[in-house]
Amino acid sequence: MYWALATFAKLTKFILNTLKIGYGYTFPGFLILKLFPNSLGYYKNLFPKGVILISGTNGKTTTAKLITHLLKESGFTVTHNTSGANLPSGILTHLLLSTNVWGRVQSDVAVFEVDEFHLPALVKALSPEVLVLLNLSRDQLDRYGEVDTILSKWQKCLAGLPATSHAVIDATQNYLHSVTANFAGTVTYFEAATFKPRSFFEQFSASNIAAALTCGALFGLAEDVMLDSLLTIKPAFGRGETITYQGKSYHILLAKNPASFNYNLSFLLSTKSTFDQVIFALNDNIPDGRDVSWIYDIDAKALRQFCEGKHIVVSGIRYLDMALRLDYAGVDMTNLSLISDIQKAVAGVRADNCLVLPNYSAMLEVRKILQGRKIL
Numbered sequence: 472m473y474w475a476l477a478t479f480a481k482l483t484k485f486i487l488n489t490l491k492i493g494y495g496y497t498f499p500g501f502l503i504l505k506l507f508p509n510s511l512g513y514y515k516n517l518f519p520k521g522v523i524l525i526s527g528t529n530g531k532t533t534t535a536k537l538i539t540h541l542l543k544e545s546g547f548t549v550t551h552n553t554s555g556a557n558l559p560s561g562i563l564t565h566l567l568l569s570t571n572v573w574g575r576v577q578s579d580v581a582v583f584e585v586d587e588f589h590l591p592a593l594v595k596a597l598s599p600e601v602l603v604l605l606n607l608s609r610d611q612l613d614r615y616g617e618v619d620t621i622l623s624k625w626q627k628c629l630a631g632l633p634a635t636s637h638a639v640i641d642a643t644q645n646y647l648h649s650v651t652a653n654f655a656g657t658v659t660y661f662e663a664a665t666f667k668p669r670s671f672f673e674q675f676s677a678s679n680i681a682a683a684l685t686c687g688a689l690f691g692l693a694e695d696v697m698l699d700s701l702l703t704i705k706p707a708f709g710r711g712e713t714i715t716y717q718g719k720s721y722h723i724l725l726a727k728n729p730a731s732f733n734y735n736l737s738f739l740l741s742t743k744s745t746f747d748q749v750i751f752a753l754n755d756n757i758p759d760g761r762d763v764s765w766i767y768d769i770d771a772k773a774l775r776q777f778c779e780g781k782h783i784v785v786s787g788i789r790y791l792d793m794a795l796r797l798d799y800a801g802v803d804m805t806n807l808s809l810i811s812d813i814q815k816a817v818a819g820v821r822a823d824n825c826l827v828l829p830n831y832s833a834m835l836e837v838r839k840i841l842q843g844r845k846i847l
Contacts (some may be wrong), residue, residue, distance in 0.1 A: 474574030476503055476510065480567035491843070496554040500564030511559060511596035514566050520547065520580040522597045523686065526590045527605025529731045530679045531557070533707040534605060535584035537676070537683035542580060544700040545692050550578040555708045557586045559593065580690075587621055591628035598632065601689060603639040603682055604647055608730040622650060629654040639685050641678065661685040673701065675711055675738055709834045716841045720824050721817070722746065723837060727759065727830040729768035735828060736773040746781070747822030751797070752813055752833035753787040759832050763789050771800040778802045785809050786816035787833050814840050 480503065484495030503510055515522075525535045532555050539551040552565045562583050570576055585593045587607065594602065604625070607618045629638065629650055636656035640647050643662055651658050663678035673680060680701065687697050706712045712723045724739075726732040738744075755761050778797065783806060785794045790811045798804055810816040813833060817840050827837055 474570075476507070477567045477570045477574045479503070480564055484564075484568060496552075496556045496564055496568075497558070497561040498564070499567060500560035500562070503567070504560055504563060509596075511563050511566075511593070514576065514581070515596065515598050517576045518550070518578060518581045520690070521600030522581045522583070523601040523603065524583055524585050524590065524593055524597065524599040525603040525605070525682075526585045526587050528587060528608045528728060529734070530605045530676075530682075531584040533676050533710050534603060534679040534682050535582055536707040537679055537701075537704065538603075538686050539582045540704045541683055541687040541692060541697050541700055542582070542690065544703075545687075545690075545696065547580055547690070548578040549580055549582055550576060551582045552584060553708070555584065557584045558589055559596075562593065588624075591624050594628040595631065599636065601637045601639060601686060602629070602632070603686055604650065605641055605678070605682060606644050606730070607646070608728060618646070622646065625650040626652060632656055637689055639682060639689070641682065659685055659689070670702075671742070672704075672706060672711060674742070709829075709838060714838070714841045716817075719820055719822070721820075721827055721837070721841055722824065723827045723829065723834060725831065725834050726828040727834075729765050732766075732769045732828070733773065736770060736777050739826075740773060740777055744826075746824050746826040748782045748784065748820055748825045749778070750784045750786055750816055750820075750825060750827045750829075750837075751793050752816070752827060752829035752837060753785075753789045753793040754830060754832045754836070755789050756832040758835075759830050763792055766793060766796045767799075769796065769800075774800040775802055781806070782822070783807045784816050784819070786811060786813045787829070813837060817841070 480499035483499040487493050487495035487498065523538060525531045535551060539549050542549050550569045552562055554561065556564065569578065607621055626649065630653035632654065634655040638651055638654060638656060638658045640658060640660055642660035661681045663681050666677050666681045668674040668677050684694060684697055709723050709725050714721045724735045726735050753763060755763050774797065785807060790809055794809055797807065810819060813836050817837060829837055
């Protein structure tokens with residue numbers, strides 16, 4: 472049956488790509504899960520070196536890409552949801568697209584970033600050998616509830632894993648330690664402070680790199696080899712990514728919740744990064760959550776300092792909410808433009824270097840404008 476499902480997924484993706492509707496990285500899996508809810512379980516034991524799942528509010532895309540890169544550079548073949556589609560539908564789609572004509576996987580190991588709310592379902596379906604837990608912060612409160620809700624679900628799903636499994640956890644996130652209370656496997660902690668950055672990207676992603684190095688060590692990778700491999704990696708999708716469009720450079724730093732927004736501001740201020748123009752893009756689509764009150768957890772002082780002397784454009788569905796937040800933070804509103812339509816905001820850029828700070832669906836929209844298509 473699975474060869475037929477794989478064929479269906481590949482055909483659906485081909486049609487979507489041909490019609491330039493989207494990439495086709497989630498829709499096939501969405502349809503198949505409606506018809507066959509237990510489809511993911513088929514792949515549980517098909518990877519010789521096992522499955523690695525990475526989850527957390529922030530950093531899972533970058534960490535998953537880093538782990539994949541390190542493993543590939545060391546000779547492993549890897550299946551990885553490179554598109555960032557991290558719900559069950561996206562992961563199933565990627566598995567189906569990665570199989571041969573007989574519906575069989577051809578990789579040593581699977582590396583998947585997973586949405587924090589859906590982690591328990593993926594853990595149950597795929598029984599990962601390694602589970603990387605990065606952090607949790609208030610995000611999409613209308614969909615997921617408070618952090619304690621997710622922590623409780625994580626603790627229950629870890630209790631169901633066998634003693635042969637491994638959990639890799641950020642040592643600085645004390646609240647995460649409780650999720651291993653009933654975990655029978657091995658716990659390994661990592662910390663960003665143990666890694667010494669050598670470049671802009673490494674400084675920006677130090678915590679994610681520390682997690683990836685810790686995970687790689689579980690697969691027998693030597694630290695010096697992994698550090699050399701880092702020199703050849705590019706930023707993850709929408710996370711420190713630079714896209715050239717009509718002769719201008721757009722630098723995208725995803726800012727989808729208070730933690731990621733504050734981290735970006737701290738990083739930009741500490742590195743004295745300068746841009747000719749800045750676009751704040753805030754949506755409240757389903758992937759974002761309808762509640763955008765989190766913007767008031769952004770550090771007001773850092774926001775004001777960063778905006779000082781810059782031409783600021785505020786865009787997106789909730790552009791007025793973002794503009795009000797900037798006003799309350801003490802940002803000079805005389806040098807600020809309000810353009811609700813993101814496409815018009817991007818098209819109106821006159822500077823050679825533009826920084827874009829979007830939340831999730833706004834980031835997808837910006838990338839669609841700059842590259843001509845979106846994820847579906």
